[in-house]
Amino acid sequence: MPSATVGTLTVRVLLFGSYAETLGFDEIELSLDPPATVGDALERLRALPGGERLPPKPLCALNLSQASADASLSGGEELAILPPLSGG
C-alpha cells in the first residue's frame, strides 16, 4: 500500500540483466505523484545516472503481467523493467 509521503504513491521497481548493470542497482522504490503511469516511473529512472541508456520503450511487467507505458499505477505494485529476453 502507498506510504512515503502523503499524496504520493510508491512502486517497487526491479531491474534485470543489462539494465541492472547500466543503472548500477537491481531494485529501487519510487515515489510518484498521482495520477501516475508506468511511463512516469520510466521517466524517473531515466533521470538517474545511466538511466539515459534505457531504450525508449522497454518491456515492462506490472505485478508479473506485461504492461504498456500508459498503464496506470495505484501504488504498491511491483514494476519490472525487462531487457530483451534471451532464455532457452
Place this chain on the structure above:
Amino acid sequence: MPSATVGTLTVRVLLFGSYAETLGFDEIELSLDPPATVGDALERLRALPGGERLPPKPLCALNLSQASADASLSGGEELAILPPLSGG
C-alpha cells in the same frame, strides 16, 4: 554358388515373424531349375504346408536389398520373405 543337383540352382530362404510361424520354420534351402525368379521360389514355398497362407505378393529381399517377384536368381542368394514391418 549353385550346388545340390547338376543343372539346378540353390537359394537360402529366410522367413520372419508371422510367416515363420505360419510355415513352421524360419530357414530352408530351395533347389530350383534355371532360369528361376523370386516368384518361382515363392511358388515352391506356397506348396509347403501352411504356405497357402502367404500373401500373393509378400515383401522380399534378395541379398539384403528389396526385390520384386520377377527378380532372377542365379543361385547362392539369400532370399528373405518379409511380413509387414512393425518396428519402431
Place this chain on the structure above:
Amino acid sequence: MYLTSDPIDLSSLVALVHSPSRGGVACFLGTVRNHQGGRDVLRLDYSAYTPMAEAECARIAAEAESRWQCAVALRHRIGRLEIGEAAVAIAVASSHRDEAFVACRYVIEEVKRRVPIWKREVYADGSVEWVGAGGEAGKTVSGEAGKTVSGAGDKTGAELISQRAGESR
C-alpha cells in the same frame, strides 16, 4: 550396432551426438504401451532380419546427417520388452534446433517404414499377435501363449507397407 537386446539409455545416446558446437538435441523415445486396439498388452517381442535392419538403420542415419547438418544416434531394442520399456530411441544434435527436430522426425518415420523388424504382442487374455499381419481386422488364432499366431489377413505385405507409409505423412 543399431539393434540391441539390452535396455536403451537415452542419456548415453545424447552423449554420443552432443558436442560443444552442436548445442540443440532433439530426441524421440518410443516405449511399449499397455494397450493396443482396445486390448491389454502384457509385453512385446521384437525380432529382426538383423543384417538388413542394421544396414537400413545405417542408411537412414546417413541420409539424415547428409540432408541436415546434424549427428544422429539410433537404437532399436530386440527381444522381449516389458510395458514402459523403450523400443526405439533417437537423439539428433545440431547447431540449429530446427534441423535437430526435423531430422529426428525423419529418422523415426523412416525406421517405422523401412527397417525389417517385427513386433509380436502378448495380450492379457493369453492371445498373441504379430502386429501388422492382418492387424486388428485380421484373424487371430488364440491359445497357448508363445505358440499361437494371427493369420496374415487379406492384405499383402506390400499393400500394408504402402498403407503405413501413407499414414505416416
Place this chain on the structure above:
Amino acid sequence: MYLTSDPIDLSSLVALVHSPSRGGVACFLGTVRNHQGGRDVLRLDYSAYTPMAEAECARIAAEAESRWQCAVALRHRIGRLEIGEAAVAIAVASSHRDEAFVACRYVIEEVKRRVPIWKREVYADGSVEWVGAGGEAGKTVSGEAGKTVSGAGDKTGAELISQRAGESR
C-alpha cells in the same frame, strides 16, 4: 518449479511424463555452445525474474497440454553454466508421436519468446555480454571479466523481442 540452479537430468524429466499409456516421448535439450557470433564462449550466466518466469513456464506447459493430448516436463537452468551443460530441457509424452513432437517444439519456441530469463556470455577474450542487449551489432564494453557489460544498443526491448519472435518462425 521450472527453474533450477542444479544440473538438469533429461532422464528424470522423461520419467515424469512417460506412462504406459503415453508411449511416445519427444525431448529437446538446449546446451551451452562454445561459440557465438564468431567468438569463443567460456561460460554463461543465466538470471531470471523468478516469479514471472515460473508463472510463464507453467502457462506454456498448460497451453501445450490442453492443445495437444500430452504431458509436459520443462526445466530451465539458472546461474553459471559451463560449455556443454543443459540450459533448457523439455520432455513431452503422448500416445501419438505427432502430438509429442509438435508440443515439444511449441514449448521451446514459447520459452524463448516469453519467459523472462537473461543470458550473459563470458568470452575467451575476457569480455562479457548480455545476449540480446544490442546483440553482435551493439556496443560491447570490454574489460575486467564479471564487471563489464555491453550497451543496450539502439533498439528497444520491444523491437528486439518482436524480431526474435519473427526469427523463430
